[in-house]
Amino acid sequence: xxxxxxxxxxxxxxxxxxxxxxxxxxxxxxxxxxxxxxxxxxxxxxxxxxxxxxxxxxxxxxxxxxxxxxxxxxxxxxxxxxxxxxxxxxxxxxxxxxxxxxxxxxxxxxxxxxxxxxxxxxxxxxxxxxxxxxxxxxxxxxxxxxxxxxxxxxxxxxxxxxxx
Numbered sequence: 001x002x003x004x005x006x007x008x009x010x011x012x013x014x015x016x017x018x019x020x021x022x023x024x025x026x027x028x029x030x031x032x033x034x035x036x037x038x039x040x041x042x043x044x045x046x047x048x049x050x051x052x053x054x055x056x057x058x059x060x061x062x063x064x065x066x067x068x069x070x071x072x073x074x075x076x077x078x079x080x081x082x083x084x085x086x087x088x089x090x091x092x093x094x095x096x097x098x099x100x101x102x103x104x105x106x107x108x109x110x111x112x113x114x115x116x117x118x119x120x121x122x123x124x125x126x127x128x129x130x131x132x133x134x135x136x137x138x139x140x141x142x143x144x145x146x147x148x149x150x151x152x153x154x155x156x157x158x159x160x161x162x163x164x
Contacts, residue, residue: 006055007078007085010045012163014076015100015121018091019164022098025091026064030074034062038076055079063137067092067145075137081105087116087135090144099148103132103140118143120155123164127155 018025028037039057046054061077076089086102100121108115108131116132118140129147133139146152 004055004082004085005053006042006046006049007081009049010042010078011086011089011102012121013045014041014089015102016163018074018098018100019121019123022091022093025098026072026074026093029062029076030064030072034064034074035060038062065141067141067148069145069149071148073141073144075141077137083107088137088140090141092144092148094148101129101140101144101147103135103143105135118147120147121161121163124160124162125158126161127158130156 028034029041031037038060042057042060056079059077059079063075063077065073065075067073072093074091076091078086078088081087081104083105086104088103090101090103092099092101102119102121104117104119106115106117107113116135118129118132120127120129129143129152133143143152
């Protein structure tokens with residue numbers, strides 16, 4: 001699928017950056033010019049790719065928030081996704097370190113209907129938390145809050161993946 005390497009690489013680089021240096025990540029993307037920093041990051045990732053694989057920065061936004069328990073969270077909105085791209089990336093800073101989640105556009109099986117899934121990108125694996133909510137920032141953060149608080153049952157599957 002032409003043009004989708006850009007959002008895929010950006011999603012994983014954002015996760016890797018958050019996992020390796022949470023302080024820098026929250027200071028940079030959670031600061032006063034967080035959305036501008038995200039746009040520059042997006043452009044930098046794209047600059048390494050052939051022009052036909054780049055995706056415009058439309059829809060990028062960074063917003064600092066807190067979960068219900070007060071844990072700092074950062075919500076990054078990404079350009080309109082195609083299948084397997086992320087609508088959002090959320091980083092949550094807790095006592096056990098930072099956790100990174102994505103709300104990805106997907107296709108249900110066997111129905112072949114559009115849906116979303118929640119993935120957690122960790123230092124050494126990717127966890128599939130199953131079906132996600134509609135592509136709405138508030139609904140996604142509520143789902144992330146349920147995972148972080150332990151209110152949602154564990155992931156459906158995990159796959160080894162070295163990110164940090």
